[in-house]
Amino acid sequence: MDLHHITPIKTYIKVLALLLFLTFITVIVAKPVSGFDLGHLNTFVAFAIATVKAVAVGLIFMGLKHENKVSRNYFISAILVLLVLFSFLAFDIATREVLVNPL
Amino acid sequence: MSDLLGKNYINCEKGLWSWLTTLDHKRIGIMYLIAIVFFAFLGAVFSLILRYELFSAGKDFLTALQYNKVMTYHGAIMTFMVLVPGIPAVLGNILLPLQIGAKDVAFPRLNLLSWYLLILGAAIAIISLFTTGVDTGWTFYAPYSTGSAQSGTIFVVLGAFVMGLASILTGLNFIATIHQLRAKGMTFMRMPLFVWGLYATSIIQIVATPVVGITLLLLVAERVLGVGVFDPKLGGDPILFQHFFWFYSHPVVYLMVLPGMGVISEVVTAFSKKVIFGYKAIVYASVAIAGVGFLVWGHHMFVSGQSDWAGVLFSFITMFVGIPTAVKIFNWMTTLYKGSIEFRTPLLFALGFLFVFAIGGLTGLFLATLSTDMHFHDTYFVVAHFHYTMVGGAVMAVFAGLFYWWPKICGRMYNELQGQIGFAFVFIGFNVTFFPQFILGAMGMPRRYFDYLPEFEHLHAVSTVGSTIVNTGMVILFVVLYRAWKYGEIAGDNPWNATTLEWQTTSPPPHENFTKEMKVTGGPYDYA
Amino acid sequence: MFRLFFISIFSLFSQLAYSKKSVFMPPEASVYARDADQLYSFILNVSAVAFVLIILIIAYFGIKYRRKTLNDKTPNMSHNFALEVVWTIIPALIFFFMFGWGWKLWNQARHSPNGALEIFAEGQKWSWSFNYKSGRTSTNVVYVPVNKPVKFILSSKDVIHSLFLPAFRKKQDAVPGRYTSLWIQPNKEGEYYIFCAEFCGTGHSEMIAKLKVVSFKEYAKWLSNDPYKGLSLSAIGKKTFKTSCVACHSSDSTRKIGPGFGGLWGSTKQFTNNKSALVDETYIRESILNPNAKIVKGFPKGVMPTFKGQLSEKQIRGLVEYIKDLKE
Amino acid sequence: MTMRKHAHHFKDGDHEFSASKMGVWLFLCTEIVMFGVLFVAYFLYHNQYPETFAEGAKFLDWRLGALNTVVLLFSSFTMALGIHFCQKNDSKKAVLNLALTLILGAVFMIVKYYEYSHKFHLGLYPGKFFSYEAAESVNLAMYFSFYFLMTGLHGLHILIGMGVITWVLIRARRGEFNSKYYTPVEGVGLFWHVIDLIWIYLFPLLYLVG
Structure with missing residues (x-):
């Protein structure tokens, strides 16, 4: 972890190009644009691409690559907390017994 | 302050303005102490009104609406304004830099901002007293809070949001301080256990508080814009509010008690002059409690319409969170073994903590087990349980910490006899107040009841008598501490000859905390 | 004050001593309640034993190892792996046993037999x-x-x-x-x-x-013998009128404490806030559930109590029909 | 180039810098958790009322969404360059890039303003102010409550971001930052990148998945 890491401009440009390209892809693949429909999968695809973009911004633009372990661990724990919340909630809602009015 | 104590952080600058704009973590800690004692007094007044209304069945001097408001204010003030900031802000602010050998917390200006945010949040919440007040209970359950509750609810909710922000900033400050400003040689495994308690607490503050922040904002949006996220008439799900609320509010009860446990580790070690038993076990237990605490919130909702399978899952994980607490109690108990125990007031409070928190923890088993919780949920059993863990846990530990570190904070010693009298009042009064409530809960009296059936009457009478005793005890203790601040005799730098770093500087410490660079070679408690 | 205090303490312990049923619980009235009470008393006993043990040990240590001189020497017992493993496993086993028992009863309690x-x-x-x-x-x-x-x-x-x-x-x-x-x-x-x-x-x-x-x-x-079984809505209304409304309202147009119901239906009424409204179902329903919303001129406000929660949906609809029939 | 002395309780400038960066990162974790909870609520209601959310998404113009995404990506790029030039003691270029970031942020807000006014024009207000008659699903108001809550909160953060960038830009013009001390620019940059990160997820969620 070198504190004052100076990322060369070329790297920034490469990352920007990657981000724009991925945006282009995710827009083309999307249903309202090209009608390309995978059902449930297109949510998954859109989010996979968004996660790749987010990781790119995180690692290079935000310098997470050169950040000390602690900040990285808290960043990951923030995402973990959201996953825990969502998965427990989805589990609860999925297993709820749906009753109907007896009258 | 006579000059007997020489130049220190209290008298190095004069005048209120120097206090209100101070960047010294110790002064900010004192300002937090003053604010929180005022809020605790306010909350206690509401609890007394509550208890005297419940002294006998039937309407005594409050109407049902007034009772609901008093009950809500007691809950909201005690949790958001006293227990959440409580130990971390008061003892944490004063002691953390001292215990790790630092000159100040990492972000002093942010520390002062946190204090002002707490005062601002408290002011916003207290405004609701003068409008219609709030009568939803401190849990603000939708759809009551989003629909038919009094309009004052928005003030208390926004106040709680601002105080949540203050709590985040304190947590952030402490994590940065613990990581960056430890003295040379103090590795993570050589930190005092009170610092570990604060670290586990700060993790919860950082990661859990934003969840309640956005939940409260959604609640305000629901009332103002009719957003329909929690209101069933607009398609929302009120149980989702409970999920989001308890996702924060369960880790926050661990946030309230973990620093208390840190204080107890320090006090038990210092007064039995013996190295803590199982230092690593307590450290891992603290972090485990903070971690697993995020997975168990559903045990507040076993009967709330949450699915049965989710209930089973939450009950199973809740059993995990019980184990580290039990381990900690055993560790403290074993520290006393073959020690040289001196029964001073701080140790009395620590032993009182062990007594009361053991009951609190064990009664948690009834509420974690699925089929017994079906009977006990939302009855006075739950009220007794969380008072045993919160008042017994956090408050008993606060007094243990205050009395233990009072010589360091103000350089003067408290009067031992008066301290022990105060402890006796608080300990006896507390048990007389809340033990009958376990029985009320078993008999099936629901909580938040303004009026109740005659057969519950004499237990409520006992509880009210107890509440008078415990509140008298609290007043006695604060008087004892105040008199010690003014007239106590000089305590010297290390009256308890403890081994942690804060005792190696003068008391009260100078503005810079330490005159020379502190070096740490061994563990925090090598008394051998 | 103190007499009450001692009575309650005495009754507290008397319940503890003589209660053959589970401690402090209301008398159980179903098979499930008895099973739940067994689990309750198991946890109660385990907790009581554990608690008493902890307190006795602490008291014993407190007394035995009181500080004799200022510089007593204390052993440097930092940890004992075997002991710590034991006192982690035992509570874990007890807790999961309680969880299992609780789960078994939970399934029983949550799944109703069909045909209930x-x-x-x-x-x-x-x-x-x-x-x-x-x-x-x-x-x-x-x-x-x-x-x-x-x-x-x-x-x-x-x-x-x-x-x-x-x-x-x-x-x-x-x-x-x-x-x-x-x-x-x-x-x-x-x-x-x-x-x-x-x-x-x-x-x-x-x-x-x-x-x-x-x-x-x-x-x-x-x-x-459902009082309203098989009756027409209007008959239900008449029966409800006789039980809950006759005290203040008459079935003709004469005024008692409240306005008479005779000729009420379809007339327009002037209110104290000098608005007016046609008497229809919504007006009657609102006057039953929230009487102070519209007060007819010349009648005091806040006299009629709300019947919200006392009258069932069928009774309200019955009253509306009944008032319709009273139109002379 | 005024040499700024580090705060008294730190060993040296680097120590203060790494502490400040950790502080900013911790704060960003709370931002992520806060927006994350809104995403969780959105997901839960999305699969509880799929047709409402599908109908709601039809009102959103994906072209404007894509444009805004590109704008924000560029603003992240210029922000990163801004920090880069501060590290290289090139205040002039740093100020230029910070100004570019500000402009791009403003463009983003203008596009957002246009989108909002288009929706207000149709009567698609959030919650109880919803007055769009031709809604097929009964709780379309809930979709727009979510839409305005999420993009509104995000827009508010963009405005806060622009505010702090202006503050940092003024200080950069005064030459306060150099390779030894550029903490505020780094902190503001991190905050700006997190807002862009949130928009990277918001864009597909609202505009594309529907």
Whole structure:
């Protein structure tokens, strides 16, 4: 972890190009644009691409690559907390017994 | 302050303005102490009104609406304004830099901002007293809070949001301080256990508080814009509010008690002059409690319409969170073994903590087990349980910490006899107040009841008598501490000859905390 | 004050000593309640033993290792792996045993046998209304046959309430916009309390209903003599008028405390806030549930109490029909 | 180039810098958790009322969404360059890039303003102010409550971001930052990148998945 890491401009440009390209892809693949429909999968695809973009911004633009372990661990724990919340909630809602009015 | 104590952080600058704009973590800690004692007094007044209304069945001097408001204010003030900031802000602010050998917390200006945010949040919440007040209970359950509750609810909710922000900033400050400003040689495994308690607490503050922040904002949006996220008439799900609320509010009860446990580790070690038993076990237990605490919130909702399978899952994980607490109690108990125990007031409070928190923890088993919780949920059993863990846990530990570190904070010693009298009042009064409530809960009296059936009457009478005793005890203790601040005799730098770093500087410490660079070679408690 | 204090302490211990039933609990009234009480007393005993042990050990250490001189030497016992493993495993085993037992009972408690008598229990701000499949409705009292499984389907008209049956050791929230269920099988006749256990506003503590467990014959008789069974809506209205309205309203146009119902339907009324409205169903429904919303000129405000929670939906509709018929 | 002395309780400038960066990162974790909870609520209601959310998404113009995404990506790029030039003691270029970031942020807000006014024009207000008659699904108001809550909160953070960038830009013009001390620019940059990160997820969620 070198504190004052100076990322060369070329790297920034490469990352920007990657981000724009991925945006282009995710827009083309999307249903309202090209009608390309995978059902449930297109949510998954859109989010996979968004996660790749987010990781790119995180690692290079935000310098997470050169950040000390602690900040990285808290960043990951923030995402973990959201996953825990969502998965427990989805589990609860999925297993709820749906009753109907007896009258 | 006579000059007997020489130049220190209290008298190095004069005048209120120097206090209100101070960047010294110790002064900010004192300002937090003053604010929180005022809020605790306010909350206690509401609890007394509550208890005297419940002294006998039937309407005594409050109407049902007034009772609901008093009950809500007691809950909201005690949790958001006293227990959440409580130990971390008061003892944490004063002691953390001292215990790790630092000159100040990492972000002093942010520390002062946190204090002002707490005062601002408290002011916003207290405004609701003068409008219609709030009568939803401190849990603000939708759809009551989003629909038919009094309009004052928005003030208390926004106040709680601002105080949540203050709590985040304190947590952030402490994590940065613990990581960056430890003295040379103090590795993570050589930190005092009170610092570990604060670290586990700060993790919860950082990661859990934003969840309640956005939940409260959604609640305000629901009332103002009719957003329909929690209101069933607009398609929302009120149980989702409970999920989001308890996702924060369960880790926050661990946030309230973990620093208390840190204080107890320090006090038990210092007064039995013996190295803590199982230092690593307590450290891992603290972090485990903070971690697993995020997975168990559903045990507040076993009967709330949450699915049965989710209930089973939450009950199973809740059993995990019980184990580290039990381990900690055993560790403290074993520290006393073959020690040289001196029964001073701080140790009395620590032993009182062990007594009361053991009951609190064990009664948690009834509420974690699925089929017994079906009977006990939302009855006075739950009220007794969380008072045993919160008042017994956090408050008993606060007094243990205050009395233990009072010589360091103000350089003067408290009067031992008066301290022990105060402890006796608080300990006896507390048990007389809340033990009958376990029985009320078993008999099936629901909580938040303004009026109740005659057969519950004499237990409520006992509880009210107890509440008078415990509140008298609290007043006695604060008087004892105040008199010690003014007239106590000089305590010297290390009256308890403890081994942690804060005792190696003068008391009260100078503005810079330490005159020379502190070096740490061994563990925090090598008394051998 | 102190006399009361000693009485309660004495009664506290007397309950502890003589109660053959589980400690402090209301007398159980179903098989499930007895099983739940066994688990309750198991946890109670384990906790009591553990607690007493901890306190005795601490007291013993406190007394035995009191500080003798200022510089006592204490052993440097930093940890003992075997001991720590033991006192982690034992509580874990006990806790998971309790969890398992609790889970077994939870399955029993949450899955109602099919063929149970279904009653639709609807909570509303501060009363419980119970509706049977046969159309019979009752407020704040519910009759069930003994030794038969009864399944309450719960919902709420406004905020979250919670049907709590202490004698059966069960409760379940009644969530608006959703249906939840709770089933019991009473094995003893008698009258049992039903509390509301989820905070729901000013009347939260008044929302107490009665569960009457009676023999099957009596239950059938109660179910059949539904005062409103088989009557036309208007007849129901007339019967309700006779029980709840006749004290202040007359069935012709003469004024008593309140306006007469004769010739009321379809007329327009002037109000104290000098607005006016046509007398139709919504006006009558509002005057029943929220009488102070519109006060007819010349009548005092705040005299008529709200009937919200006392009159069932059918009774209100019956009154509307009845008032329609009174148009001379 | 005024040499700024580090705060008294730190060993040296680097120590203070790494502490400040950790502080900013911790704060960003709370931002992520806060927006994350809104995403969780959105997901839960999305699969509870799929047709409402599908109908709601039809009102959103994906071209404007894509444009805004590109704008924000560029603003992240210029922000990163801004920090880069501060590290290289090139205040002039740093100020230029910070100004570019500000402009791009403003463009983003203008596009957002246009989108909002288009929706207000149709009566698609959030919650109880919803007055769009031709809604097929009954709780379309809930979709727009979510839409305005999420993009509104995000827009508010963009405005806060622009505010702090202006503050940092003024200080950069005064030459306060150099390779030894550029903490505020780094902190503001991290905050700006997190807002862009949130928009990277918001864009597909609202505009594309529907």
